[in-house]
Amino acid sequence: MTEIPHQRRTFAAPQSIALRGPAELADALPFMLGFHPSDSIVLVALHGEHGRFGGRVRVGIPSSPREWAALAGCLAECLVEGSARRGERPDGIVGFLCQEPGRGETGRRVMERLRPLAQSLRVACGTLDVPVHEVLCISDGLYFSYCCPDNSRCCSPDGTPLALSGTSVMAASAAYAGLQVRGTLKDLEARLKPGGPAADAAAQRAALNDAAAVIVPRILDGVSGTLARQETRDTTLALLQRLVERFTEASTPAAPAERTGAAPAERTGAGLALLLSGPAREDARDDALISPDEAATLILGLQDRDTRDRAAEWMEGPEAAPALRIWSVLARRCVAPYEEYAAAPLTLAGWVAWSTGDTPLARVALSLALEADPHYLFARLLHQACNEGLDPESLRDCLRRERDARIAVERERQEQPGARDREAEPEPEPEAEAEAEAEAEADGDGQSVGQDQDQDEGAGSESARADDQEQALRRARLIARRNARQAGLRKAGSARPSARADTVPKPPKNPAGRRTGRRGARNGG
8 A cells, every 4th residue: 555644654652663554553652651541631842853852731622612722722731831841842733632532432433523622732833823633532442543645545434443462662662661550540540539339438427537637737736836736747747657567577578467466347348359360459458458437547747847858758668669659549448529629649649650750640649739730739739749750859959958957956946955944844834834833822822811811910921931932843844844834835836947837727627517608628838
């Protein structure tokens, strides 16, 4: 068959793998993203004479065609300007429309229905003076070209079957390089969304309701550094540390049910994991390691910004893998009406995935975080940085320096004269101390009255003066102890250098789902 220009066009991947024609281009898409996109628009930038792949953007296909033109303009602008910021404006663009047929539909019907969207993409890119070399529709195991000049000779109007999985040059090269395609986009999203049995969801909802009644008022108790908020932060971080150790231990060949002292819920979850396979089995095993009460404590505790930033320090080394599994479990536990609270664990999951080089999972997790809360600033910044191909080392270095500064301040405080004596001496409870001070004040007032009476009667007593001195010393010790503790809290509160102003988190939604006038208990700043 005589070749035509559409067939002769060659695209080159970063590994210098030549992709000849739309068939190999469609086959390469999952390897470029790390998963099979579904219900997605994907634009890929091309650079140079041979069409070297550059940046890419992906977004879901809106259900309403009225949104297509505006979305096409935003996507084209995002890809072109993002590439220009990295120093290389695209010389061309290829697009993909991926959607499976609905009930009673065929692949060709999907292609025809999405044709106006393909045209909007071509117009939007052309407005920015960037040509679109190809737009493919992938549906029902077939690909269709919107740009082929002669469908009768090159691309069949009824669609062309995709290559068998693992048989293409791109698949062989990816396998050699250690790359893998982890299912579809829906498969990845399902691992980060609630979807367990209804009974488990009810138990988790009850635990979240109970935890919200206790933790949220403590987070909202004034500015950061107050005693209640600091205690909540310490409790959350201590629980996280125990869970990291627990997940690390569970990574050994022994199953959770075999560990000594495994809770009944863990044994039940482990038994369920044995009935499943693949990722579902791994998720069920991880779910069995965290009880509903523990998950609720962590989900609510992570709504505090400083607690979340401290948790982000589990980003590398042997702690990164168990931390990523913990954030995934917590995201799956954000059942209705607590879906918006998933923004914090999803953002942490995206951060750890990006930090450890798993960019496809990072993009999926951060996209879900922005679906849960479109205004969650940490997720927005990470999502932008990840999509622009920035190096996460700069953020890792920042978190390391903050951690080192905090540890240095804590060590300095421990080495201060008398610090160990104050720690060794048990401090009275706040209620007991208040009662002691009130009693001391009352005793002091009583002695004053007694002294007045004694002066009026002209009768002094050595024992009364001794009692006065003892009460004065008692009050002085209580006041000195209270001032020392407050000074230590103030110093601990200033241990973390930050250019950001501390903000008070928003109050939570009503556990029953009704809003209380202000939005959410999260502090995503």
